[in-house]
Amino acid sequence: MNKKVTIKELAEKTGLSTTTVSQILNGKGSRFSEKNIKKVLAFRDQLHYVPNSAARNLSNKTDKTIGVLVPTISNPFFSEFLQLIENYSDSKTHVIMIGLDGDRSQLYSAIEGLIAQGVDGLIVAVAVEESSKVNDLLRENWIPYIVLDQNSTKDSDFIATDDFHGGQLVAQYLCKLGHRRFSVVVPDKESMTYNINLRLNGFVEKCRDLGIVTDDIQILEAKFSKHGGQKTVPDIVSFKPTAIFTLSDELAIGVLGGIYDQDLEVPGNYSLVGYDDTDYAEFMNPKLTTVRQPISLLAKYALEMLENRISDSKLKQQVRAVDVELVIRNSTKEI
Structure with a gap:
């Protein structure tokens, strides 16, 4: 029995990136040239490439897929943030969540993986060390994204707490x-x-x-x-x-x-x-x-702003600011 052709092998045959091939195969190829679309589809048929059934079934059941990147899911703040994103998402939205286990150097490859899975947009709650490189990757693939306040940026839609x-x-x-x-x-x-x-x-x-x-x-x-x-x-x-x-x-x-x-x-x-x-x-x-x-507001605004950007890529930059408050309990006292 012949070995199943992988998307990486298909990409090598076309001379295109895995991300580009994935986008075309996921029906999101309108941003690419007709020549490249035809090339990918031709090699797909020639090599008898069959996409992962779970991923194909998933895309058929949802209107959109968004990726959420956090530094780690072990920190209760980020685990709660992920849960709220899931809660606020409607039934037609699939959420893919990735924690980097504190290793920010994995951000670029994690984003590449999400693009390859055909995400429609990203919420980035991780400090971006090579912001221009990440911005270029997302823009080249026409992926809308929202950045949370771990970053200082003027290049994207942005939510910040004070x-x-x-x-x-x-x-x-x-x-x-x-x-x-x-x-x-x-x-x-x-x-x-x-x-x-x-x-x-x-x-x-x-x-x-x-x-x-x-x-x-x-x-x-x-x-x-x-x-x-x-x-x-x-x-x-x-x-x-x-x-x-x-x-x-x-x-x-x-x-x-x-x-x-x-x-x-x-x-x-x-x-x-x-x-x-x-x-x-x-x-x-x-x-x-x-x-x-206000973690609930952060999650709510992130989803709203991403949906706005997915719906209208020409929308002017969205910036939301939210304040914080001091909660006084029993661990402090007057001296």
Whole structure:
């Protein structure tokens, strides 16, 4: 029995990219020349290429397919975001979700894979390191896309939360409680993104406006995980702050565990503030004071804007901004 021809082999025969061949075979070839369309169809028939049955059946059952890319599905913020996208999508929309497991270098190949599957549009919630390369790939294949606020870009439709203001809110609140010495736990350079950096800048600038000197603000880099947060605690204890600000709830959980390991307490020894207001925040002990991102709005706007762009590729750039709010719980106290 002859080996089944793959789409990669078909692409090699045509001299076109796998992405282009996939788009043509998925009935989305109007953007390509008639010559290339005829070439692909001719080689398909000559090689007796049969597309994956599951993918073919899927395309027959849905009006559109969208891809959603997040840094990791293990972070509760992104897992909730994916669930909301699924909830808000109608029955005729198929959603393909991909988490990069924290490896942003895989973004380009992940996008290529989604294009090959015939997606009609993308929601990119991952920091794009080579934005021009990614933009070129998507535009060459006429794929509409929405970028969330992990990026600083003027090249695409864009949704952003006011993370600078979020950092300011934390600084103002902690100073109002009487705190004057702080540890700030931030992701390491591999995980730091544009929007998270805005949180840090907002916090530091507001502290300085309120008379806090630079020497009283300790900034600690950590792996963007609970374990990463936990490992910063010895340095925090040595610095002797009265309050700790972590730039995500994930880091806050680790810091809290590390504090308990030192036989210390929150908020007895340290006030602790996180960021995101994930599901975990309300169920921690003590319940976590944190900055709430309007994740439901982010998901809703992302879908609406992508559908607008799919319907009208000539639509002017769409930009949506949403604010954040400080949710005060039991992990902070006045001193």
